[in-house]
Amino acid sequence: MNTQTMLKIEDLHVHYGSIHALKGISIEVETGQIVTLIGANGAGKTTTLQAITNLVRKSGGKVLFNGTDITHMATHHIINNGIALVPEGRRIFPNLTVHENLMMGAYARKDVEGIKKDLDWVLTLFPRLRERLKQLGGTLSGGEQQMLAVARGLMTRPKLLMLDEPSLGLAPLLVREVFQIIQKIREEGVTILLIEQNALAALKIADYGYVLETGRIVMQDTGQNLLKSDDVRKAYLGVAIT
């Protein structure tokens, strides 16, 4: 397996006022892998992603992306460097059409040909969006909106795609579809950092996983090993240990 590190987070701290939300977490994402960060509500998963992209202020730590220090880089520079964030709760633009939403993803790009190609690619990944290109984003169903959010993230042509709870509020059948697509995206060469409450589904497809608890990494191992681990099974998978 390719062992080049794409994203390296060292000792990341975030404070919300007097609340110490992230208490020094370190994560590594290797090129070509799916890495997942699981944990309960309020563990600090979303905060981690927002701190990486500088949407919230870090109070300590360092973030390296392909060797470049992006700790203090402005959000739009980080995104344009090749990190895409698909934020929690989809956050699509409801009054823009599906096509406009997708083109927003490619906003900073100048390569017209590449954009065309990528648009075709994401519409092949999400055929349902092709039927709805002219529709306003707000009129899509929850599942379609999630797909639009992922597709929009892909339109930035990221090296690293960070997904924040893509299964949130989706029917089980749709969750399976979304996770299948995530695997497909990885096969296309995009590295993925996946944040999930749905630990079972996430660990099944992940190469490596981290377990986050109240702002600390309490466990890390390959996805398969974490799935077998008693602690994880008890705490996150709801399996009684016999």
Next chain:
Amino acid sequence: MEKSLSNSLKFILTLALIVVIGFLLFLANKRASEYVILILNLMAINMIFAVSLTLINGITGIFSLGHAGFIAIGAYVSTLLTLPVAQKEMTFLIKPLIYPFNQIQMPFLPATLIAGLVAAGFGYVVAAPSLRLIGDYLAIATLGLGETIRIIANNAWSITNGALGLKAIPPYTNIYWSWGWAFVTVLVIASLVKSSYGRALKAIREDPIAAKAMGINVFSHQVVSFVLGSFFAGVGGALWAHLITTIDPKSFAFSKTFEILIMAVLGGLGSISGAIIGASIYTVGLEFLRVLESPFKIWFINFPGIPGMRMVVLSIMLIVLMLFWQRGIMGRDELTWDLIYKLFTKSARRRGVVDE
């Protein structure tokens, strides 16, 4: 989309419309009474105000309530530049006008441009700190900003002649200036909104966080929109000052901002064609309602003329309109040839709504 017109046809139609409007204005300029010409001028200036406010409030989603301040800057700057030197000496009785202005007199066009640029520059200076705020807080900050400009104008005697104001401003504004600038305003702002840059502005309005996650530099986009809106507010202010020919700080009170906000909301906040329609209806409507202020008779009941009655009636009409048409006349849609075409074809009528 099955029913749409070809781009070249739309272009020809637009060109034809502009020619027709231009011809009508030419005719009005020749034939119409001074009163009608005044209203036409006001209409164009209000369009400039409403469209520039729509760019800031409706398209970019910066809820600014400081528009009157930028209009004031434009009005004062242009007046100080066009007022004849002798007139300045006569006007500034209490404190003489400070150095550069008391020597300058220039033609209308450069004065208007400088007025716009000063307003834009001021917009740039205030945008940086106030755009760090969001929502209600930004509204309050810009509201305070507009009032600050008015109060400065009220007290800076050696620049603005304080509460006495400036008078005998040369009446340069005519139909061609006001409608010409209105055309430029609409052209510039509409083409900006139609570009991918404008799409980014809309994305910021919808969800600033998601816009950031798209790699959009939210702050710089907001500043550009604010500065451009301020520029046209300044230009509008210059035109307005040279139409009314007398300005004082009271003309730029908060109610001025509200007046413009009413036009923009009436037409549909977020729609440029809406702002144009809103400004037209507001300006012309207010004049038609003047009837209510002179004595009139319904059947056998005599109504005495009550001053201010038209504002009461207008307010009630606005309340009713907003109750039934909550997003204004156009909502966030633009009045396009496609839309008009659809309205006239049966399929649209059967569906009842005009969808994309």
